[in-house]
Amino acid sequence: MNSQTKTIVITVVVTLAILFAAFYLLLPVIGPSVMHPIMAEQMHGGGSPGVSASDLDTSAERLTNNGAFKVSFKSELDPIKIGSMHSWILHVETADGQPVKGATIRVDGGMPEHGHGLPTSPQVTQDLGSGNYLVEGLRFQMGGWWEVKFNISADGVEDNVTFNIVLGG
Numbered sequence: 001m002n003s004q005t006k007t008i009v010i011t012v013v014v015t016l017a018i019l020f021a022a023f024y025l026l027l028p029v030i031g032p033s034v035m036h037p038i039m040a041e042q043m044h045g046g047g048s049p050g051v052s053a054s055d056l057d058t059s060a061e062r063l064t065n066n067g068a069f070k071v072s073f074k075s076e077l078d079p080i081k082i083g084s085m086h087s088w089i090l091h092v093e094t095a096d097g098q099p100v101k102g103a104t105i106r107v108d109g110g111m112p113e114h115g116h117g118l119p120t121s122p123q124v125t126q127d128l129g130s131g132n133y134l135v136e137g138l139r140f141q142m143g144g145w146w147e148v149k150f151n152i153s154a155d156g157v158e159d160n161v162t163f164n165i166v167l168g169g
């Protein structure tokens, strides 16, 4: 190795060392946007173990947990845009396909991997008839895996369904 090569090698090593040091020093500053998912994962033990966003069932039509209702949704925004307040129309049928009218429906949800809930309190504001219900006030403020859960009660039967939404960005 001649002295010129040595100088180049030393310069590269020193530059890399400075870059690494700067990265660690700057972490708190560039923090929130970059670190949110990583820190949340550490704080909440990585969410549900073994579940990754890529093998989630993201279909817009699902059976409730106990099989009482078949539920589907149509978003006013398709595709759903991060940060935009919008509504859904939820369609509820019995397992054998009869529209369920006059149901009482509660909405809940959040990001399992981040350990936080929905940023808004979506509500079913209208029974549109024919098993259709207007859900207003949905907003997803970041990309990633969201769960939107509906608790449905009708004719003395109560059941729950969870839709998985994966937003890019």
Ligand SMILES: [Cu+2]
Binding pocket: 111, 114, 116, 142, 144
């Ligand atoms: Cu989040």
